[in-house]
Amino acid sequence: METVFQIIGSLGLFLFGMRLMSDSLQKIAGERLRSIMRTMTGNRFKGIFSGLLVTTAVQSSSATTVMVVSFVNAGLLKLREAIGVIMGANLGTTVTAWIIAYFAFTFSLSSIALPIVGIGMIVVFAAKKQNIKTFGEFLVGFGLLFMAMSYLKDSVPDINAHPEMLEFIKSYSHLGFLSILIFLLFGVILTLVVQASAVAMAITMTMVMKGWIDFDLAAAIVLGENIGTTTTAILASMGGNTNAKRAAFAHMCFNIIGVIWMLFVFTPFTGMVNDIVNGWFSSSRAAAEAVGNVEVLRITGLTEKLALFHTMFNAINILVLVGFVPQLERLVCYIIKSKPNEKSSTPYEHLEYLSNHFNEMGELCLFEGQKEVVKLAEMSTKMFNGFTDIFQKPDEDLSDQINELRKIEEDCDKLAYALTNFFIQCTSHELSEQSTNTVVKNMVIIAELEDMSDCCYRLITLARKRYRKQFKDHMLQSPAFVQFCEEIDKFLLFAHRMLLQQNITSEDLENAIKTRTMLDKIRKSIRKEVIAEIELGAASARGGILFIEILGQCEKIGAHSMNILEALQNPSMLFAGPKIAKGQPVLQN
Known part of the structure; x- marks a missing residue:
């Protein structure tokens, strides 16, 4: 029970650090972000670029998608344009996976995370200019984020110390394609529970690092997280008009269609990602073996594989579906029909x-x-x-x-x-x-x-x-x-x-x-x-x-x-x- 509370506390600290970083970035770059938002209207490619930039800046695809649903609800953004922004948001959120993979697992930041928080607090209290204070808040959020990752890694027990858990997971991990579907569903449920794809990604990377699951099953969880994260936009659209609901549903359709085609090429695709990352680390492997640091290399390779899989999947999904945006628009309009005599929101x-x-x-x-x-x-x-x-x-x-x-x-x-x-x-x-x-x-x-x-x-x-x-x-x-x-x-x-x-x-x-x-x-x-x-x-x-x-x-x-x-x-x-x-x-x- 103590382990469960430690994991929950670590996730809470992680969420708080992410929120603090996101809010600080919005304060620092708020006007620039609002200028980017003004360019969202136009063609779908401009929308993709806008969604990518805004989501990368605020580190939250939920913020971007909720904003898009709001714009559509107000009639300020057309459904076809909104689909483009949502595509860009999907790609922008993969930056979070790279931040977690590189900073939280590649480098040992646990020793400097607390000093970063301390420096940030000094800046917050000592600085006179608001922008410098906000930068201090960003440092605090940054430090808390990686303190949380350190606590999470320490809280999750090593699989070798719990052979009974290993046997339980093995019973679901050797079922072939059915295992992929089971862990995909787990990814959907995980994201629904934590309501943050960044947290779900952090949990997935920790499970891989601790040896609970291999890369293929972790990739299946990532696919599930792509579906689970669409619920934020769905919930946000509940109080909106028909077009708002269509925009949220288009987000879900886009991700589900991507997951469907990925399942057909799942094994060769994960094999390709494996080969790419192994190629990156081929020159470092001999040096790591010479100094006995193979474990760090193994962890780094696994987390980078997940980050690369997440990015490549979303990038290729955009390339595949960007030409079918009009058809996707017609599909969601066919499924979610306009209500009789419905008025646009005042x-x-x-x-x-x-x-x-x-x-x-x-x-x-x-x-x-x-x-x-x-x-x-x-x-x-x-x-x-x-x-x-x-x-x-x-x-x-x-x-x-x-x-x-x-x-x-x-x-x-x-x-x-x-x-x-x-x-x-x-x-x-x-x-x-x-x-x-x-x-x-x-x-x-x-x-x-x-x-x-x-x-x-x-x-x-x-x-x-x-x-x-x-x-x-x-x-x-x-x-x-x-x-x-x-x-x-x-x-x-x-x-x-x-x-x-x-x-x-x-x-x-x-x-x-x-x-x-x-x-x-x-x-x-x-x-x-x-x-x-x-x-x-x-x-x-x-x-x-x-x-x-x-x-x-x-x-x-x-x-x-x-x-x-x-x-x-x-x-x-x-x-x-x-x-x-x-x-x-x-x-x-």
């Missing part, structure tokens, strides 16, 4: 779905959140354009269009609420300094966009009131006001463009301030003219008051746009005081 439903899998994706989620913020800006701009269209048609009953705009305003509120919760969820996890600034910036922008959508809807209700009351004052149709609305629309489009770039230069901000000043002058000029016409009796008081209120709402929209631009440059300044455009006095009505 942005706010998608964000809730995304938050449920934040632990798997870490900082990579922020890219998704930023995309939805841009979507919120597009909805607000659409509402303002709807107002100008309705306002310029005072004699037409546009109730249907108004109802549609009301629905957009409700969706804006829901999306803003979901985005706020999403970014709050982000802050509950440790983020890099750059990502923390991104979260703060987006929280400020979301509040501004929500207020802007409220102002736009208020304008729509005023336009509707104008139609009901049949106000015919000529000032409501004046060229000056039409020009004013056009300039506000240009200002909104400029803010939207800067939001897409997620950056604004000092020159752009200065130009925005000049535009804001110009808009304020136009508004004041129109307001004075309206008041003068009311005093002269040329315009009705009620119509004039309604027009002045419209001007006030337009001014607020300009102010919110200016605040968004300032938040892109420095979000913290908006917490210091009233929401006033930079360099501007408090605007008077």
